[in-house]
Amino acid sequence: METLELAKLLVSLRKVVSHVGRNAGTVSWKDTIESEIIIDPNPVLGKYPVPASETDKLVGQAIHLAYKNIEMSDYALKLAKSRLNLSFRYMYKFELYFKTCESVYFDNLSNQTILSVYTEKSRKKKIQDALDVTSHPPSLAELFAIWWDIAAQRREARYLEEYTDTSARRLMGQSSLEKFYKKPIRILNNMVPALIQECPKINGVSERCDFRSKLYLSTWEELFAYIKFWPIDNSDVFLQARKQEAQHLKGIKKSLTLPELIFSEKLGKVVKKEISPIKDILKEQMIDSSAVAVEENHIVLPADNYVNKKLLQDLASVFKAVAVRENIYNRGLTSGSIDRRRLYRAHTSGTIFNIKKNEFNLLNDITLIIDATGSMAATNKWEHTQEIFQTLFLAIEKFNKKASLFAYNEVRDRCLLTELYKKGKFYTIQPHGKTASGEILKTLVQRIKSKNKKPIFIHITDGASNWGCPVQEAINLCKENRVLLLTIGVNCSEENQTLLKSEYGKLVQFAKTADQLPGLLRNLLNRGKRTFSQ
Numbered sequence: 014m015e016t017l018e019l020a021k022l023l024v025s026l027r028k029v030v031s032h033v034g035r036n037a038g039t040v041s042w043k044d045t046i047e048s049e050i051i052i053d054p055n056p057v058l059g060k061y062p063v064p065a066s067e068t069d070k071l072v073g074q075a076i077h078l079a080y081k082n083i084e085m086s087d088y089a090l091k092l093a094k095s096r097l098n099l100s101f102r103y104m105y106k107f108e109l110y111f112k113t114c115e116s117v118y119f120d121n122l123s124n125q126t127i128l129s130v131y132t133e134k135s136r137k138k139k140i141q142d143a144l145d146v147t148s149h150p151p152s153l154a155e156l157f158a159i160w161w162d163i164a165a166q167r168r169e170a171r172y173l174e175e176y177t178d179t180s181a182r183r184l185m186g187q188s189s190l191e192k193f194y195k196k197p198i199r200i201l202n203n204m205v206p207a208l209i210q211e212c213p214k215i216n217g218v219s220e221r222c223d224f225r226s227k228l229y230l231s232t233w234e235e236l237f238a239y240i241k242f243w244p245i246d247n248s249d250v251f252l253q254a255r256k257q258e259a260q261h262l263k264g265i266k267k268s269l270t271l272p273e274l275i276f277s278e279k280l281g282k283v284v285k286k287e288i289s290p291i292k293d294i295l296k297e298q299m300i301d302s303s304a305v306a307v308e309e310n311h312i313v314l315p316a317d318n319y320v321n322k323k324l325l326q327d328l329a330s331v332f333k334a335v336a337v338r339e340n341i342y343n344r345g346l347t348s349g350s351i352d353r354r355r356l357y358r359a360h361t362s363g364t365i366f367n368i369k370k371n372e373f374n375l376l377n378d379i380t381l382i383i384d385a386t387g388s389m390a391a392t393n394k395w396e397h398t399q400e401i402f403q404t405l406f407l408a409i410e411k412f413n414k415k416a417s418l419f420a421y422n423e424v425r426d427r428c429l430l431t432e433l434y435k436k437g438k439f440y441t442i443q444p445h446g447k448t449a450s451g452e453i454l455k456t457l458v459q460r461i462k463s464k465n466k467k468p469i470f471i472h473i474t475d476g477a478s479n480w481g482c483p484v485q486e487a488i489n490l491c492k493e494n495r496v497l498l499l500t501i502g503v504n505c506s507e508e509n510q511t512l513l514k515s516e517y518g519k520l521v522q523f524a525k526t527a528d529q530l531p532g533l534l535r536n537l538l539n540r541g542k543r544t545f546s547q
Contacts (some may be wrong), residue, residue, distance in 0.1 A: 018061050019054060022068065026052065029072050030079045033128065037079035050078045066134070073135025076128050080119035089115070089222035093230055102394060102443060106153060106240065107233065113157040114229050118208045120165035125213075129167045136165060143246075144180070151193035154246040159190075160198050172202040197239045204232050243442040277324045305481040308470045310429035313440035319400040320407060327531040328408035335538055336373035336412045343368045375413040377497075380457060383408050383433070384474035389444035394475070394504050401503060401527055402473055403439055405534075409471075410434075421453045422446050423480065428453065429465045447480035450516075454487035458494050471534075472500045477512035484516040499537040501530070 019042065026040045030050065038049025052071055057063045075077035081087075090111055097105060117137075123132040163171045176198040178190040207228055215221045344352055349366035359365050383402050389395045402418065409416045418434040423446025430453060433440050456471065461468050470491070478484050491498045502513050504524040513521050522533040 015058070015061060017360055019057070021074070022057065022063055022071070025068075026072060026075045029131075030075050033076055033079040034083045036083055038082040038224060040075055049082050050075055052078075069131050069134045070138050071135075073131035073133065076123055076132050077116070077135060080122055081115065083218070084119070084122075085218050085222055086115050088219070089226050092222055093226035095440075096226065096230055097233075100393075102390075102395070103241070106243075106245070109153060109157065109245065110236070111229055113161055114204075114208075114225070115165045116161055117205065118212065118225065120161075120167075121205075122208045122213060124165070124167040133165075133167060136161065137262065150182075150188075150190055151240075151243050152246045153240055153243050155190075156194050156197060156240070156243075159194060160201045161408060163198065164202065164208075172205040175199070197236055200232060200236050200239075204228050206267055236316060255515070263445050304425070305428050305449050307428045307430055307449075307452055308457045310431040310442070313433070313442060315432060316399065316433070316439040316441035318439070318495075319396065319403050321400055321404045321527060324400075324404045324527050325408055326529065328405055328534065329411055331531050331535050331538065332375060332412050333373050334535075336375050339372045339374060341370045341372050343370065371414055375409070375416075376466060377413075378461070378468040379409050379413055379416045379466065380470050381409070381416070382453060382457065382470055382472045383418070384448060384450065384472075385420040385422040385431075385442055385444045385447040386446050386476075387423075387444060387446070388476050392429045395444050397527075398473065398475075398503055399441065400525070401530060402433075404527070405471070405473075405530070406434060413457070419453075419457070421449065423449065428481065448474070448478050449481035450474060450478040451484040451487040452481035454484070454498065455482065458487070458490050458496055461494065461496070467495050468498065469496065469497045472498065473503060474500065474513070475502065475504045476506075476509040479514055488517070499534075501533060501537070 020071075023040060023042060030037050030040055040050040040052060041048040043051050043053045050074060057067050060067070090108070093111060094104075097107065120129070120132050120136060140158045143154050159176070163176065166172075176191065178194075180190055185190055208225075211449045212221055212224050212228075215224055221278065268473065342352075343349075344355065344367040345364040346366040346368060347364055349368040352365055352367040355365045355367075376498050381402055383398065385395070389398060391460050406416065406418045420431050420433050420442055422429055422431075422442060422444060428449045429442075431440075431442050433442070450472070454472070457470065488498060490496075498517075498520060500513065500517045500521040502510060502521060505513065505523055510523055513523075520537065522537055524530050524533050
């Protein structure tokens with residue numbers, strides 16, 4: 014009986030969608046067959062006859078998706094992304110913004126027909142699901158849900174009015190949402206007249222896609238300044254991580270009650286006022302917290318190409334200077350230099366020639382270790398760091414195909430180690446959490462398979478370790494295992510430079526710009542020249 018009911022409902026949905034327009038697509042239930050419009054049947058399963066209210070919502074959902082196909086929304090998104098210069102870290106926010114703008118556009122198209130009755134019911138259900146009175150404003154999901162409700166009204170032009178908070182939070186006496194959402198909603202409302210009046214009048218679907226992508230991008234630039242650091246919703250992983258980090262910091266403050274201690278708000282920056290007791294406490298705490306769990310992470314994203322070609326050429330010349338030259342012969346040729354060992358072939362095949370080539374190889378195993386912790390998440394800082402390590406790694410890989418590239422960050426009290434270069438492709442992760450430099454260096458030393466090749470670690474960081482074991486333990490372990498450790502500080506403040514010098518001594522240099530990297534690296538490698546020559 015249920016199968017028959019679903020079949021009848023599907024036929025009805027297809028009839029309704031056929032009235033939306035050409036190229037609307039075929040409707041089918043989820044997990045049945047692939048089609049242009051996929052509808053989830055779960056809301057109506059186990060109900061016979063299907064309630065009229067649920068049927069109306071499904072019809073509204075199908076109409077909404079039909080407009081998405083007709084207006085080629087996927088193409089408009091690709092067009093907008095191709096024109097957008099935005100870090101991958103914020104791309105998911107832009108996609109949510111784009112999806113909401115398109116929803117406003119589709120619903121206003123349906124408002125010109127009787128189909129708006131159904132899209133309104135579907136929209137109210139989705140908005141109700143998006144609003145969560147238990148979450149902490151502001152959040153992007155709540156902002157866009159409120160704006161969608163305002164901008165897609167079919168009876169009145171609410172987008173012409175200022176936003177006023179009528180939510181359950183205000184009725185319950187909690188804080189008003191107006192202080193968070195009033196200004197961004199005003200920015201979003203500015204493009205509603207163009208979506209309702211101008212865009213539908215444009216002939217040609219590709220021209221309408223071009224119009225919408227430009228309109229959304231022009232508004233996004235202004236909106237992004239407000240929402241840049243907002244979480245998506247209460248379940249946002251980055252919001253959860255920040256809460257845990259705040260609780261961790263609160264726990265540290267509570268456990269250390271000595272009046273001599275002054276803590277900065279940023280995790281890990283413990284400023285010492287009195288030397289002897291504080292040093293002992295910090296040292297003890299570092300030892301106690303040395304049991305940091307280091308795990309391999311396989312969740313990565315494809316990285317953009319940040320390779321600096323001029324810098325790559327300069328860095329390649331640095332590594333070539335310390336590489337070992339080898340003569341490679343291509344023998345058995347019909348032209349080139351005479352190979353005396355193959356003169357006996359002169360009367361038969363005539364392949365008595367060879368060509369000699371020089372190849373430069375780095376005999377040492379080189380590992381690039383990148384600090385991808387919370388301090389790297391500042392604006393454009395991670396992008397600048399990616400330019401440095403992508404370029405540096407390609408320069409190394411040119412002379413050593415076994416070179417490896419790792420990054421480390423912290424997620425939920427675990428230090429994650431991620432390989433960022435696999436099978437000729439760069440990957441990236443989200444910078445986050447505390448800095449456990451010592452733990453990572455110790456872990457990588459213990460993973461070395463051959464001690465005879467005198468491995469080299471090139472560590473790129475912007476600050477001192479503030480989690481796990483002291484760096485000195487890792488340095489001692491490197492010396493025991495004949496590992497040459499080189500550290501390059503990028504985008505470091507004066508305070509962090511002082512801390513890094515105290516941790517790494519002479520084997521640390523600081524690069525304010527990428528152009529300084531070849532000279533700094535040459536100095537660092539010269540200090541380990543004896544290791545290269547052996």
